Amino acid sequence: MAVSRRGLLGAGAGVGLLAACGGNTGRGDGKGGTRLAQWYHQYGEAGTEQAVKRYAAGYDKADVSVQWRPGDYDRQTAAALLTDSGPDVFEGSPTLDQIQGGQVVDLTDLLDEVKDDFNPAVLTPKTYDGKIWGIPQVIDMQLLYYRKSLLKAAGVEPPTTLDALVDAAKRLTDSKVKGLFLGNDGGAGVLAGTPLNAAGLQLVTDDGKVGFDDPAAARTLGKLHHLYTDKSLLLGAPTDWSDPAAFLQGLTAMQWSGLWALPQISKELGDDFGVLPFPKDGPHGAPAVPVGAYGSAVSARSRHREAAKEYVKWLWVERTDHQEDFALSYGFHIPARVSLARKAAKLRSGPAADAVRLTTEHGHAQPLLWTPASQTAYQDALVRIIKGGANPESEVRAVVRKVGAELDRVKKKR
């Protein structure tokens, strides 16, 4: 069949158009061999993006394209895991539903020889049915920053109990400065299970039951309402709890924020600040700090699962120099590997050393069995208790029922 010039041009244009529409998903085989797409959420610290791209460029067994994704990252990855155009490798915390739904790959064998070197606080929430579904990258934690000079001027000691925190926040509040900033929602989102941990309770027990079916839960959560009614809480700040701006601008005397904020606070306030855990409450209480870690995971829909696993092992198990650089050279994180954390000079003195100690002594990670539905129910109740003055007992009872039903649901899928 003869092909006319017009036909040939038309076909060429059509193929070009289709190729343009297809775009580069980062998948398929490139010239140098396998191509892998790796996703990271957008870190705030300068230099992090360049660093992870440099690590990827240094891998010689596959062509790794790094995507730096701003916005609602966890929802983006959750949706992308349903499709063939998502990432091969991604950072995140695989949820129980993602693991049970077969959306992520079992990575247990990657840690055969070094499992004991990973901090159990962050490895446990990545483990289900004895298998590991994500390799922890770095440890992040949250803590209470306080301005020493403001506390001294008000004659307030750094609070070690929840009652003392409520009292301190009230005494530190005046017409220009609020006592405490727990986020623009009054702490419902960021605190999550921390007040329960401070009361000696857990979100989910080790044997998979609701961990806060106890009168102490309502008592402790009810105290958070006092902060709201005392008008001691900063609400409606331009940036939320994760950014230390409100603390640095003098809008609040104490702020709950992350370890990542420590270098900036230290740079701007010098020695005029200290760090504390969330203070204990009640006779069985203990100070508490939440710890968490994004892990590196592999999508089950990847066409190059083994290559992706090999890359994850290279990056987050073998290349300890990259891990140390990623944790400490840009932002401020604790390396997930115990051996790296021990030798990090930056973590040995001042508030940084306090933060590491708090993580070790009082750290609580969110259990894998704590599903998004449980989280939503609990967080809604916390908003109603803190801001609406809802009855803590009835709210906690309702959440216990909801979480119990969720735990039954996920156990059935086992």
Next chain:
Amino acid sequence: MKHRSALWFWVFVGPFAAGLALFTYVPLLWSVGLSFFDAQNTVTPTHFVGLDNYTAMLRDDAFRDSLKTFLVFTAFIVPTTYVVSLTLALMVNRVRWARAFFRSVFFLPAACSYVVAALVWKMSIFSGVRFGLANTVLGWFGTDSVAWLATPDPPWYWLVLITVRLWLQAGFYMILFLAGLQRIDPALYEAAAVDGARPGWTVLRHITLPQLRATSVAVVLLLVVNAFQAFDEFYNLLSDARGYPPYARPPLVYLYYTALGQGQNLGLGSAGAVILALVIAVVTVAQARWLKLGRTDADG
């Protein structure tokens, strides 16, 4: 000749019809299908659950609360927008000079994105700290700063939600009313004047409003449907990285979290979407019948 015109019809209409089918009807039908399956973390489920997702959604307090949020929002926004846009239209229609300027000024916000407007409202005007615009003004009168979006009692967040939507949409409805006003025969006003009707409320009540009936019906229908679909300003004003407060969560925001949040319960979310679509359809049809939409006087 007839064959050729049919060909051209499909050349122009075909791509749009294909797009509509691919991006609207197929997902719609797929979603209806998903609503009958246990579709957690999958869009190709295999476990048929019948009406379980529907009963779960209807029993869900949070979903029912979201419908209440919508009702409160509608109760505020529909009459307020109606009155404001009609007032603007009447004023702009009477203006004798710089008419185009005033029409443009009031219409321009309609071109602004809901997301951008919500962020301006949240971070600049109704920021909760003392240097937010609204709080600065309050400060002049010695009043304490108000956390506009973080205070359910009193529920100041409604003021923020209502004003941002009002600012964005009043200009659009003003244009609809303006078109309606310009279709009214001036002879009616002249006859009324001859009969002694004084300009103002009497003329508005007995001539202008009845003549604007068809426009009013369309405006109210559009306002109600738009209110049901409220998402952008709610989400951008009230959500944060950790979630969304339960006290002002309209249905679409709730369904977004159910289906596309980390829970990825696409079956439950789809059931909620079908329920919401049915509610909108029933309300719209009932409203259209009540307002006798599409009937002429001759129809009785």
